[in-house]
Amino acid sequence: xxxxxxxxxxxxxxxxxxxxxxxxxxxxxxxxxxxxxxxxxxxxxxxxxxxxxxxxxxxxxxxxxxxxxxxxxxxxxxxxxxxxxxxxxxxxxxxxxxxxxxxxxxxxxxxxxxxxxxxxxxxxxxxxxxxxxxxxxxxxxxxxxxxxxxxxxxxxxxxxxxxxxxxxxxxxxxxxxxxxxxxxxxxxxxxxxxxxxxxxxxxxxxxxxxxxxxxxxxxxxxxxxxxxxxxxxxxxxxxxxxxxxxxxxxxxxxxxxxxxxxxxxxxxxxxxxxxxxxxxxxxxxxxxxxxxxxxxxxxxxxxxxxxxxxxxxxxxxxxxxxxxxxxxxxxxxxxxxxxxxxxxxxxxxxxxxxxxxxxxxxxxxxxxxxxxxxxxxxxxxxxxxxxxxxxxxxxxxxxxxxxxxxxxxxxxxxxxxxxxxxxxxxxxxxxxxxxxxxxxxxxxxxxxxxxxxxxxxxxxxxxxxxxxxxxxxxxxxxxxxxxxxxxxxxxxxxxxxxxxxxxxxxxxxxxxxxxxxxxxxxxxxxxx
Numbered sequence: 001x002x003x004x005x006x007x008x009x010x011x012x013x014x015x016x017x018x019x020x021x022x023x024x025x026x027x028x029x030x031x032x033x034x035x036x037x038x039x040x041x042x043x044x045x046x047x048x049x050x051x052x053x054x055x056x057x058x059x060x061x062x063x064x065x066x067x068x069x070x071x072x073x074x075x076x077x078x079x080x081x082x083x084x085x086x087x088x089x090x091x092x093x094x095x096x097x098x099x100x101x102x103x104x105x106x107x108x109x110x111x112x113x114x115x116x117x118x119x120x121x122x123x124x125x126x127x128x129x130x131x132x133x134x135x136x137x138x139x140x141x142x143x144x145x146x147x148x149x150x151x152x153x154x155x156x157x158x159x160x161x162x163x164x165x166x167x168x169x170x171x172x173x174x175x176x177x178x179x180x181x182x183x184x185x186x187x188x189x190x191x192x193x194x195x196x197x198x199x200x201x202x203x204x205x206x207x208x209x210x211x212x213x214x215x216x217x218x219x220x221x222x223x224x225x226x227x228x229x230x231x232x233x234x235x236x237x238x239x240x241x242x243x244x245x246x247x248x249x250x251x252x253x254x255x256x257x258x259x260x261x262x263x264x265x266x267x268x269x270x271x272x273x274x275x276x277x278x279x280x281x282x283x284x285x286x287x288x289x290x291x292x293x294x295x296x297x298x299x300x301x302x303x304x305x306x307x308x309x310x311x312x313x314x315x316x317x318x319x320x321x322x323x324x325x326x327x328x329x330x331x332x333x334x335x336x337x338x339x340x341x342x343x344x345x346x347x348x349x350x351x352x353x354x355x356x357x358x359x360x361x362x363x364x365x366x367x368x369x370x371x372x373x374x375x376x377x378x379x380x381x382x383x384x385x386x387x388x389x390x391x392x393x394x395x396x397x398x399x400x401x402x403x404x405x406x407x408x409x410x411x412x413x414x415x416x417x418x419x420x421x422x423x424x425x426x427x428x429x430x431x432x433x434x435x436x437x438x439x440x441x442x443x444x445x446x447x448x449x450x451x452x453x454x455x456x457x458x459x460x461x462x463x464x465x466x467x468x469x470x471x472x473x474x475x476x477x478x479x480x481x482x483x484x485x486x487x488x489x490x491x492x493x494x495x496x497x498x499x500x501x502x503x504x505x506x507x508x509x510x511x512x513x514x515x516x517x518x519x520x521x522x523x524x525x526x527x528x
Contacts, residue, residue, distance in 0.1 A: 014160045021060045025053045051086035059090060063130030063154065064161035066090050067195060074395040076376040077386045078182065096128035097151050105149055109234045116140075117229065121147070130154070131199055131301075136239065143238070145226060148201055150233040155199050162192035181340055181383050190388040198301040201235040207277075208237070208300040214275045220267045221288075221296035240296045242288035248407060260293040261407035266416060267295055268400040272306070272393070280304040280392050283399055304392040326351040337384035350378055 058065035072079065073087035106114050115121065120138040126146070127134045131154055135147045169184040197203050205225045212222030223237035230236055245264070248257055264287060271278035279286070280302030288296040306314070313332055320328035326348045334340070334347075354374055379386065386394070404411045 014164055018061070018164060021057060024060070025057045051083050055086045055089060061161060062157065063094075064158050064165070064195070066092055066094075066130055068165075068191060071191060074398075075386075075391060076373070077379040077384075077391070080380065092129045094128055094130055096125045096133055099123040099125075101152055102133065102149050105152055105233055109231050110229065131158075132201065137236075139226070143226075145236050146223070146239045147229075148235050148237070150199060150201060158195055158199065162188065162195060166192065182385050183338060187385075187388060194302070197303075200232055202230055202232055204299075204301045205230050205235045205237065207303045211271065211275065211277055211279065211300060211303070212297075214271070215267060215297065218267060218270060219294065220263070221290055221294060222300075223298060240288055240290065240298060242290035242294075242296055244285065245287035245289060245403070246284035248284070248289065256293045257289075258408040260289045260295060261404045262411060262416065263293065263295045265400055265404040265411065267297070268396065269416065272304075272396070276306055278304050278396060280396060281399070282396060282403075284403055287403075302392070304389070304396055306389070306393065310387075310389060324352075324355055326355065329355075333379070333384055336387050336390070337379075340384065342382050342384070347382055350381070354378060 055069060058069040069087045069090035070092060073084055073090070076084060079087070110117065117140065118137050119140050119142070122136045125133040125135055130151075132148050132150045135149070137145050137147050139145060166185060166188045169188050173180040173183075173185055205227070208222055209225055215222055221240060223240055226236040226238075245260075248260075264282075268278065268282055279297055279300060281299070282297065286297060286299045288298070290296045313335070317329060317332045320326075320332065329351050330344060330347050334342070334344075357374065378384075401411075
């Protein structure tokens with residue numbers, strides 16, 4: 001369905017409004033440095049960046065500011081705890097727009113006689129956020145649906161604000177080397193693209209249908225889309241009835257709640273490892289417990305993906321951590337940060353200490369939140385910035401782990417990943433000829449030569465000949481298991497690393513290598 005475009009907003013007019021907001025929050029010097037008002041200085045004073053003032057400024061900007069603040073609240077690699085706490089106060093809940101203002105959007109999308117498609121339409125919104133409002137309705141065939149409508153004027157306002165913020169970031173980068181290290185222009189451009197995606201309600205519906213097709217194979221529900229009524233500014237989807245996950249509270253001893261939590265985590269892990277496209281914001285407000293313990297996901301406005309190049313980098317990082325190759329870990333992190341000038345020797349020492357903190361940790365003691373918290377501290381210390389797509393992945397994992405542990409404290413992500421790996425190998429393991437990527441893998445595996453001699457020998461043989469049949473005899477298994485006694489201190493993190501790395505390798509058309517790593521990981525898990 002075609003809808004008329006919204007009238008653009010003048011950047012000059014919006015810049016004047018932003019200037020007034022800056023002045024109101026005591027950022028006169030910043031307003032001058034950014035060119036909003038006449039000033040004799042181009043120096044940006046960092047003392048004007050206080051958490052309370054920045055949050056008030058973002059709130060007053062409106063929807064874009066709130067969305068930006070919510071995203072910044074997930075960036076522990078950039079901000080300390082008191083900043084994260086301040087950003088977390090920005091909630092995407094706004095006063096609803098009157099239905100009299102919403103109805104023209106429906107009429108332009110469906111025609112003036114749009115009510116004929118519905119047996120019932122409740123004009124009181126179920127929810128109101130910065131981009132859209134939702135309503136409950138019933139179609140003529142009796143189907144109960146949710147109607148999501150983009151707030152009028154939202155697209156034009158957000159596009160103007162993103163353009164302006166990017167321009168301000170360009171000025172800030174040019175005038176402050178310290179700010180430039182954090183690459184705000186790249187960050188804001190990615191933020192703008194994601195925001196444009198979220199404003200396209202048809203794109204959200206397509207993502208719901210694509211990811212939902214996969215989730216359906218594991219018994220997880222997503223809403224069906226009514227495409228005859230869905231377009232850029234409106235979408236209509238099946239109404240899922242169930243108990244909102246946000247209402248489940250703390251652990252109650254109910255085995256159904258614990259089973260639901262584990263099914264939810266299983267779905268998130270499978271979306272990432274097996275599907276490659278995943279729900280980017282699986283917080284409890286977007287999840288339902290349907291029936292006794294079934295899981296349902298809604299709101300696919302935020303979606304994450306892992307490109308082949310990014311998966312290759314993650315594999316390199318995991319293998320480097322597993323092999324305790326601190327220089328390789330540093331190389332990946334610095335590449336992600338844009339190769340800034342840092343003290344590599346000091347970084348290597350700190351990385352070695354970080355890896356040492358988790359050396360000897362058994363699988364049941366591994367928590368993403370604990371590891372990422374330490375990694376984020378280190379990234380902040382060296383002012384290294386994660387790429388935006390990895391930030392979405394980490395947000396998804398941390399959101400999922402935090403929610404699951406609140407309902408099922410005994411949840412063990414490494415143990416729960418093992419059956420997913422078994423399925424991955426059953427589906428994708430192949431005895432065909434090796435792919436060209438195995439030559440690159442040979443170099444990546446060198447760091448594990450002391451721990452995994454048999455796997456390394458197999459990888460070398462494959463890389464040289466281009467073809468080697470897979471053969472696992474009892475002696476090889478015993479040798480792998482025997483490493484438990486020789487390298488007891490490495491077994492927990494190494495097993496977890498092998499499982500994750502094998503998932504990515506198999507998914508990148510390296511089935512033989514991925515299979516070998518997975519088998520090694522499973523052996524170590526069973527021995528842990």
